[in-house]
Amino acid sequence: EAAVTQSPRNKVTVTGGNVTLSCRQTNSHNYMYWYRQDTGHGLRLIHYSYGAGNLQIGDVPDGYKATRTTQEDFFLLLELASPSQTSLYFCASSDPGGVEQYFGPGTRLTVL
């Protein structure tokens, strides 16, 4: 069974804080994604990656950095967190066509 894990599951920080969200997949997928989910919106793509060392900009990248250190690990960095980044964040991985995407359980981030 494909597996995507995220940590932490919940995080509270203050405005201006530094936050790193972690994602690990054991699917041997090349593609990994970070999304945010907000009420009234579908999931929106922040950043994605084709493989270790690769990073592509998604649809809502402002205020976010990401780094893909290995095929398994993809990190989302918020270096100066703002309240507008309070959201539920999902990581996913997929095969090259993006046909089958497997989602992690989500990280709820609150920026006070």
Added chain:
Amino acid sequence: KTQVEQSPQSLVVRQGENCVLQCNYSVTPDNHLRWFKQDTGKGLVSLTVLVHENDKTSNGRYSATLDKDAKHSTLHITATLLDDTATYICVVVDRGSALGRLHFGAGTQLIVIP
């Protein structure tokens, strides 16, 4: 511009009743369409995938249809259970890009009451 529209936004049904969720999209070119179930605060769980014109799928009490000409899909839930309470998300895959970009609807929140 929203490319995947779901209706209704929310729906309340009594346990045992049937319900129908709608998804209209404008993604081009579309490849296939998926329905996901998301329990509150949890991840997305795939229910079904529709690939071809006029596809119909069935997964237990869940069944779905796809009309690619109309760019429309429906998800039917039969004999609802309390555990069906969740948000149901329609996702259209755009195969026009190398990535296979996913376009997400905002979801229909289904509440099943006793």
